[in-house]
Amino acid sequence: MADEAGVEGSGARGAPRIVTANRAQLQLRPQDLESLLPADHRARALWMVVDRLDLSRFYAAIQARGSDPGRPAIDPKVLVALWLYATSEGVGSARELARLCERHDAYRWLCGGVRVNHHTLSDFRVEHGAALDALLTQVLGVMLHQGLVRLERVTQDGMRVRASAGAASFRREATLRRCVEAAREQVAAVKEAGERPADPRTARQQAAAARAAREREKRVTRALAELPAARDAKREDAAKAKARVSMTDPDARVMKMADGGYRPAYNVQLATAVEGRVIVGVQVTNAGTDLAQLTPMRAAVEQRTGQQPREYLVDGGFVQLESIAAAAADGVTVYAPVRKPPRADIDPHVAKPTDAPAVAAWRVRMGTEDAKTIYKDRAAVAETVNADLRAHRGLNRLPVRGLAKVQCIAVWAALTYNVLRWLALTA
Secondary structure, three states: OOEEEEOOOOOOOOOOEEEEOOOOOOOOOOOOHHHOOOOOOHHHHHHHHHHHOOOHHHHHOOOOOOOOOOOOOOOHHHHHHHHHHHHHOOOOOHHHHHHHHHHOHHHHHHHOOOOOOHHHHHHHHHOOHHHHHHHHHHHHHHHHHOOOOOOOEEEEEEEEEEOOOOHHHEEOHHHHHHHHHHHHHHHHHHHHHHHOOOOOOOHHHHHHHHHHHHHHHHHHHHHHHHHHHHHHOOOOHHHHHOOOEEOOOOOOEEEEOOOOOEEEEEEEEEEEEOOOOEEEEEEEEOOOOOOOOHHHHHHHHHHHHOOOOOEEEOOHHHOOHHHHHHHHHOOOEEEOOOOOOOOOOOOOOOOOOOOOHHHHHHHHHOOOHHHHHHHHHHHHHHHHHHHHHHHHOOOOEOOOOOHHHHHHHHHHHHHHHHHHHHHHHOO
């Protein structure tokens, strides 16, 4: 307890008695995690949702079974709930999440006394891609069954997200080959130094140096392997000869961002149902344009939901005549702006002699007032979803590298958004 102390003072009454701070005194405080949060807290709602989901795919990956040796695994339900709540709060760092699990009441409540570290959190976020994708499909299926979302009209938009790589990490083929040779020499040198009896480093330091050398060699070799794909993305021969790949994240590509600048990024494609404003498709690509992304996303949405939307809304970056014709063949009506002709006296909504029937119908359709009214839903839905993920769910800069891991981050953001919409629509 705090110390009682006297302070000198004048008068017959003597020095005043006070209680002062004693920070060296040990304290034992009873704690009830259940009383930390109010009944209507978001963490409780997310835990309720996770408790009702089928997480069997996550449990199937656990190695600790029965009486076999090994440390028990952390319940996937706890880790899923932690990442859903962290993403809903815009927390994208595993280290920050681990700190919050010790200091913040909501995260401590979700942990329920289970201790987690940033390695476990980081690995769990990106090591269960198939299970995570199935979880998104499961949530979407429940919402479709409850009538909270309909696929009559769907919008699609691409969002460039900053990659975890610097612009200075991009190298051309000649430099990459020199870096590969240097990395191999470094691996050999580290191995030779570790075999010397007079090496002053500990075994742990030697292993760390060898691991760092091997990882560098692996990254540079993979960057060299990605060079042909980077060349194929270029249109002109002169640009193909100057193609570059990042040694930090070989899958990343330099893209034009929303502010007009060029930076390493990934192209996150999102398909959203207009009725319900729920994300029904997530795909990540390193293509710098949206031109060829309409058909793959339609296939992904059909695979996830079992049905095709009746109407599909995209901006001018997706306009590809072959994609419009393919959509019409599947019974999907595409609403997308028609490019302006070079001459002002040419009506862009008049069919051309070379147009396929579906393309001709699209041109005429986009000139009608009904089509213009329907197309207004694209910006009202797609742009708001993009802004929500970027501003509130941490999807403004990627904390991981590689297409597979970036796909996991995008699915976490979409899953969190859909769960929050689920809670809002059923409130």
